[in-house]
Amino acid sequence: MKKALLVVSFGTSVSRARREIEAVEQALAAQAPDRAFFRAYTSPTIRRLLAQRGEQIFDLNSALENLAVQGYEDVAVAVTHLLYGIEYDKIKEQTAAFSKRFSCLRLGPPLLADSGSLCALARCLLQEPLAPGEGLVWMGHGTEHFANMVYPALQTALRLAGGRHAYVGTVEGWPSLEDVLTKLQSDGCSRVLLAPLMLVAGDHAQNDMAGSDPESWKSRLEEAGISVRCRMEGLGALVSVQDLYAAHLQKLLQPEEDNGV
Missing domain, CATH: 3.40.50.1400 (Rossmann fold)
Known part of the structure; x- marks a missing residue:
């Protein structure tokens, strides 16, 4: 066969x-x-x-x-x-x-098919090396589909796995960058590593996340007084x-x- x-x-x-x-x-x-x-x-x-x-x-x-x-x-x-x-x-x-x-x-x-794979991914994401005092922001795509609930669920999984300063936001869903920024400020986080919660670091990562445009996540975080460095690799790496x-x-x-x- x-x-x-x-x-x-x-x-x-x-x-x-x-x-x-x-x-x-x-x-x-x-x-x-x-x-x-x-x-x-x-x-x-x-x-x-x-x-x-x-x-x-x-x-x-x-x-x-x-x-x-x-x-x-x-x-x-x-x-x-x-x-x-x-x-x-x-x-x-x-x-x-x-x-x-x-x-x-x-x-x-x-x-992200079930709670087990969600928790497993959270552990993978927390392996990212950080500088002392640096937060970790993952930018997902987001969707109007009910499956968007995976993103806040992943946020919870990161916290339960010990990611006290790990944050999940989306470009087109919830949580939004505004939600993440509010939490960063309330946590007193002034430095972050910004990374794509996507298979590849493609157009969204290059433009929406790390672009020079004033509306990019990097630009908006920096405007809010947060120092940003970007990880330009997708999850597939x-x-x-x-x-x-x-x-x-x-x-x-x-x-x-x-x-x-």
Whole structure:
């Protein structure tokens, strides 16, 4: 039986950030050495930008169709997305539409799939080295989907894991930068390391987080009198996070009887 591993990411058009996706892809491929590796990006904009540079990357539907045509029968779909949000809902729907095209088609969870993975990520994030008296601010994307509740839950997990001066905010959800700033000021935190709570340090990290624009997080924190240094690597660069993705895939690939099915 021909077996495949399809790794699905949102994607990035930032060349340097691409290696953070590839690091996770490599960790996942190493977890499934008996499967042929394939990738797909869900962002139409990123696929279009890459196509303009001469690189063609499948969307999910095209990738699954390609695997079916090539005669793959057992396909494991692993996602690098963080949440059970809008993007994951689309992936789930598209994958389900191909269920009759394969003998076995399995879809894995996002990184933050349950309380265990949430607490595990919190421990990973707290490994970031800090200067004495420095706070740690993680900037997430945020979503209007109910899955946005993962961000305040992660904030709680960081506190319970000992991150007294670790903070989580989002660009498009809650908590916001204003919420984080209020807490920084009440805690008397005047120096922070600002890092992207995203798979890659792509456009959001370069512009919304660390950009020179007055509305960037770095600029607004500095305007409030807080000294800022930026970590310009996404979560995909952390070996401990790569291990979390690999653990999800390992569980997905267990025989059905081992999963209680």
